[in-house]
Amino acid sequence: MxxxxxxxxxxxxxxxxxxxxxxxxxxxxCAHHLFQPLLYQCASGILSGGQIAQPLRAVLRRHPQVRCLQxxxxxxxxxxxxxxxxxxxxxxxxxxxxxxxxxxxxRQSYFGHDEFAPYAPGMKTLADALAVRTKLYQAFEMAEASTDPQERAQWLTFALVGGGPTGVELAGQIREIAGHTLEREFSTIDPGRARVLIFDGSDGVLGAFGPELSRRTARTLDALGVEVHLGSIVTEVDDRGLTVRRKDGGTDRVEARTVLWTAGVExxxxxxxxxxxxxxxxxxxxxxxxxxxxxxxxxxxxxxxxxxxxxxxxxxxxxxxxxxxxxxxxxxxxxxEGRTRAPRPFRYLDLGSAAYISRGRAVVKMGRFRASGLIGWLIWLFIHIAFLTGFRSRLGAVLSWAVVFATGSRRERAFTPEVPHGAAAPALPPSGPPADPAVNRHEPPRPA
Ligand SMILES: Cc1cc2nc3c(=O)[nH]c(=O)nc-3n(C[C@H](O)[C@H](O)[C@H](O)COP(=O)(O)OP(=O)(O)OC[C@H]3O[C@@H](n4cnc5c(N)ncnc54)[C@H](O)[C@@H]3O)c2cc1C
Structure with a gap:
């Protein structure tokens, strides 16, 4: 089969x-099993790719009847x-x-606007998470290097499309990175001033968790400094930001060099x-x-x-x-096995759902039970430890969570640089004696 x-x-x-x-x-x-619910933690530098993605061959090594093919x-x-x-x-x-x-x-859906994809990466694969990590940390680097206050403000503005679990989780992570992880690391900018905005067409964030948890989440996001814009439909995205249509029919232009897409699947x-x-x-x-x-x-x-x-x-x-x-x-x-009894239909047993907002804060819904804040976070922790694949991934994740909980620092901040849209790729420093000095001349990238 x-x-x-x-x-x-x-x-x-x-x-x-x-x-x-x-x-x-x-x-x-892909040949690996990906724990998608923790993609945002890989993107934000808490967990490594290896902690959330396991080679299928390794996962199935005790299943000799299975042949894996990429x-x-x-x-x-x-x-x-x-x-x-x-x-x-x-x-x-x-x-x-x-x-x-x-x-x-x-996969990620852009609701018929696939042209947004190059400017607003989604979050479905390991490659997506690593691309988002680059975008997040590089934005702070670009802000530090910029001499134009307007451009700097654009680099320090992060816009998220979608107020579901992934949008909320990423928004919380970016505010934490800005306020804790990067604190005192830059000499020109104050990362804590970074603006994080969520745009969602509905009336509440985390709508699937019900009105009570949605309200509590909105309060937590507000306390973290996340600006939530509800009833807002994104109509345009480009390399400088996005345009939204409000409920009253008016439009707003938001200048943000980092736009992330977490709305919709297809x-x-x-x-x-x-x-x-x-x-x-x-x-x-x-x-x-x-x-x-x-x-x-x-x-x-x-x-x-x-x-x-x-x-x-x-x-x-x-x-x-x-x-x-x-x-x-x-x-x-x-x-x-030759069992002849008529099959029972599939019945889903709802064990609940959880979303992490920030250090020590999560929301959990299990039947009629609802939890938020630290209790929600502890339940979230237990669920994710239980379901992560592989003992080493679990141990590594627990250590990383302990570090980020205690100190706010993140161990997985390394990223592969990205050339912003419209900018020339910087020439790499020569690895040996240049054959033609003119070709190897190091030129600073042109502004986008
Ligand atoms: C960012 C994010 C956060 C999430 N958070 C939560 C959460 O907190 N709680 C929760 O319960 N759920 C969460 N989910 C949803 C959950 O991850 C999915 O419901 C679950 O992964 C679905 O499992 P699946 O096996 O159907 O598909 P997937 O996990 O998507 O696996 C599909 C596999 O098929 C492979 N594949 C795709 N196309 C092909 C092809 N043509 N040929 C061969 N292989 C192919 C892919 O490489 C992949 O390995 C989240 C999802 C995302 C993206």
Whole structure:
């Protein structure tokens, strides 16, 4: 059988099949399992890439029946039961299957404005998190080097599009970096004066957590110095900032050299290919509608799990992905074991959700139970330690959290420099004797 995607859904499907006598091919574009809920901590320099991303081979080394392949699934030949995939070098793979589990997740949506993407990176992959880390820390460097007060203010303004968990978490992190981590490190600028703004079209941040936690989060953000602009739709983004349309129809221009996009998701192209091949319906975000047993109607051999499945308006949460992946794996195992009882439909057991706002402050919703502040943070800590993959990642993360909690300092601030849009790449210093001094002349970058 073939499993597409080594995220939470794919991994839990593999684990549920562990004792089944079946050869599994696990295909993933990235070859690592990424703990997406902590991407913002990698972006903000608390955790390293290695603490939130584990090689799938290492995670599955005790699953000898699993073959891992790094490839991107592009299409499914339903009649021939073959997955078409592309290797990173462009080579083509054809992977036959008896059963297929599709758990390739979703990607960032710019709501039809893909032209915003180069100026406002999203937060879905490890590469995204490292790109955001560069943007954040480099912005302070650019502000320090700037001699123009207006330009400096632009570098010290950070605009986040989206007031969901990722937007709130990133906003809290940036204010903490500005106010604590970088305190006393610069000679010209005061990083603590950095402005952090959230723009969201709805009436409250963290809407999915309910009105009470939404209000508490808004108060915490206010105390941290985050400016929240609700009922604001972003209509333009460029390398100098963004334009928003307010509820009253008026528009505002915000000059900000760092714009980050955390609003909305959509299904990847494979979903459209799969829908075309199977006749499956897609919802507004392109997710595949599934039957109560997670199969595609008319195709009992294909199951869609995790963020990519559309069923009963279930949210895109790690817990939904884990439970649906495990359910799909179990169903296949039961069939192989010859169990004949009619399958029970998939039921999601809501274990709650949590969002980290800043040091010692988080919000948690579990059924009717609500917590915020330090208690919320302690519960958040427990949940994330429990779910991080691998003992070493857990230990490393606990140490990093202890350091940031006690001192505000971050161990993972190194970044790969980015050339701002429109600027010439600075010439690298020569590594040997210059062949032609004119070519190797070091010129300062032109202003953007
Ligand atoms: C920034 C952020 C913060 C989040 N915070 C929380 C949180 O606090 N709590 C919570 O419960 N949830 C949170 N989530 C949501 C949670 O991470 C997702 O619901 C979960 O990761 C979905 O799991 P999945 O396996 O369906 O997809 P993913 O985890 O997205 O995994 C999909 C996998 O498929 C691979 N892939 C993609 N396309 C292809 C292809 N064509 N071929 C082969 N492989 C492919 C990808 O490389 C990836 O490994 C967050 C998500 C993000 C992005």
């Amino acid at each position: 073939v499993i597409l995607g080594g995220g939470f859904a794919g991994l839990f499907a593999v684990r549920a099949l562990r004792s089944a006598p079946v050869a599994v091919t696990l295909v993933d574009s 490839a991107t699934a592009t299409d499914v030949d339903v009649a021939g039961r073959i997955v078409h995939a592309q290797r990173p070098d462009g080579g083509v793979l054809e992977l036959p299957y008896d059963d297929l589990i599709v758990g390739v997740g979703v 299904a990847p192209p494979l979903a459209t290919a799969l829908a075309r091949a199977t006749g499956a319906e897609q919802d507004r975000a392109g997710r595949i509608r599934v039957e109560p047993d997670l199969t595609i109607a008319g195709h009992p051999e294909i199951r869609v799990v995790g963020d990519l499945m559309s069923l009963d308006k279930l949210p895109g949460l790690a817990e939904v992905a884990m439970q649906s992946g495990a359910y799909a794996g179990r169903r296949i195992r039961h069939t192989i």
